[in-house]
Amino acid sequence: MTLQILLAISAVLFALGLAAVLSRSNAIMILIGIELMLGAANLNFISFWRFSDHPSDLTGLLFVIFSIAVAAAEAAVGLAIIILVYRNLRTVEADDANQLKG
């Protein structure tokens, strides 16, 4: 097993997340895509840590821990916003929340 395979897996995961963000119009699906992209980034950090010459330097791991915490906060706030949009507009389509459009 080489670093290539892990990086390729993470690239495919990132592309899947990007496809979800670009092609789905439901706001929850966009959030799901963002979570997948964050997971791909985390996988990259872990792979580089695993293949580094100094594994006792834990920066790669700590970055993932912080990233997971930030992702949790992001999911909570994002979903609260989606619920609020739904309550006011009765829709969760990202395109329909366009009242600020001039």
Place this chain on the structure above:
Amino acid sequence: MMHAALESFCADPVKFLAPWFVLLPAFVLLLSAAAAVVMRNLIHAALCLTLSFIALGVVFIALGAEFVGLVQLLVYVGAVAMVIVFAILLTRPEQLEKSRSVFSGIGPAGGAAIAFGLLATLLGFIFASPLAKKPLPAPAVAPVANIGEALMGNHVVALIVIGVLLTAALVGAAVIAMEDQP
């Protein structure tokens, strides 16, 4: 070729199978992530996403990052997946999802094409890079005690900032989602 593989399997099966402890969950991860992206039913998409979170945690553990993998399972499966499911149930969309996207006019095919283009570029660079051909070093371990010392030592500022951020996000999410007071 076949014979040599069989021989190395019989000599030490655990060592022979070691890459598959990573590759198998990685395969599940990609499959469930793809399913989560293409599913029309939102609940099915969320359940596939949960499976991909679990598989990602298993990949982390198999790569030697035991603590991070368990944190991934605890936070993503226990909290994020459940929050997403709750949001889906609280916002029952009356009409089906439209087929156009945020960038009006791109459509699903356009989005997939952009993602595929990015993937091709990334894969091209990854397979061209000499750095990525590095062989697997000896298994690395990250004892929990060392992680704790690093969190409380060099990275304590980041830890405190994350704590403040999480508190703010918790309060903010509660305020945003609260019913308006009459």
Place this chain on the structure above:
Amino acid sequence: MTEFLENAPIALLAWFLGILGSFGVPGWMLEIISALIVIGTVIGIFLGLFALASVMERKILARVQNRFGPNRVGPFGLFQPVADGIKMITKEDLVPRGADRIVHFLAPVVMMVPALLVLAILPYGRGMVPAELDAGILYFFAVGAGTEVAVFMAGWGSNNKYSMLGAMRAIAQLISYEIPLVMSGITAAMIAGSLMPSAIVAAQGGFIFGFIPQWFVLTPWGFTAGLIFYIGALAESNRSPFDLPEGESELVAGHLTEYSGFKYATFFMAEYVGMFAICGMLVTLFLGGWQAPLPFLTIIPSWAWFLGKVCFVAFTMIWVRATLPRLRIDHLLAFAWKFLLPMSFAAFFSAACWHFAGRGLVAWLLSLAIVAIPYLAFGIHFSSRFAISRRTYRFSE
């Protein structure tokens, strides 16, 4: 004799593997066989405990309610679990027409897997941990989070409004009580200085003055955190008084409504195994694990102490079920967020003060004060708000 009994399980395993090794079985296969034997033994013990508990619970409830309970099958009704099992297996497996077949089928499986996985890290005796993980406590909580997914799958896959309501309640309850549970568990891990269950048990060894065991539950912070952990454990295993998700009188069994036959039996089994597992965690964290309570009682082997303590905690859970009425859902959530969570923070702070004040008598009194003051403040606050008075009828007048 004591030595022999103490080491009997490990010696038996080593003896068996030695015989296999003398037949020329390769080393890696011996490792796999040894792992399989350990897994089989642990699962067997817990399934045996489940069978015992399912009949003992009914007997104890019957005793509390002044009736006989099951006494037809076998002596004292002890073979009741066998009869129950046969009944469950031979029953028709119904799937509602509108159900999501795959999710409906997978939910019991997803429920069972975490319940069995968490058994791996419990220290069953001196040197008897199936999987010695560096982050064992974290593993316990991380894997236990899978239960929520299973409950949701059961509720949603059944396509039944009672199931869905029950599942929503269950998830809200599980998430709310998970936070005080983890906070109080982390308190013990902080004092022991390790997330490894065997290290936490080792930190509770020894006796003060030669007879007081150094269990965490005997310190003020440990008592508070242990009590919070116990309440959280009741809620996490959906036991009364927190059995709202399955409240049969209001929700016709919640997320279990549409399950019958073997799938229902799987849920039932997973719930009991999960209950024993969390009792085992409580024993490990606060009740000294496999340590004996008094010095001269160390003649009883350590694994017997562990199992005995687990059975005792499970008995108190049945006792609580027979005694307390069910809570209302908003009271339940308010209790978790407004009382248990602040109290678990207080216990956490108190434990830190106890440690830095030198773990002596002064530290004991200091940590008692830190726990007691918030408790009394909450008590005064709540009792002034909810004074006992004539019942008022908001809607009927």
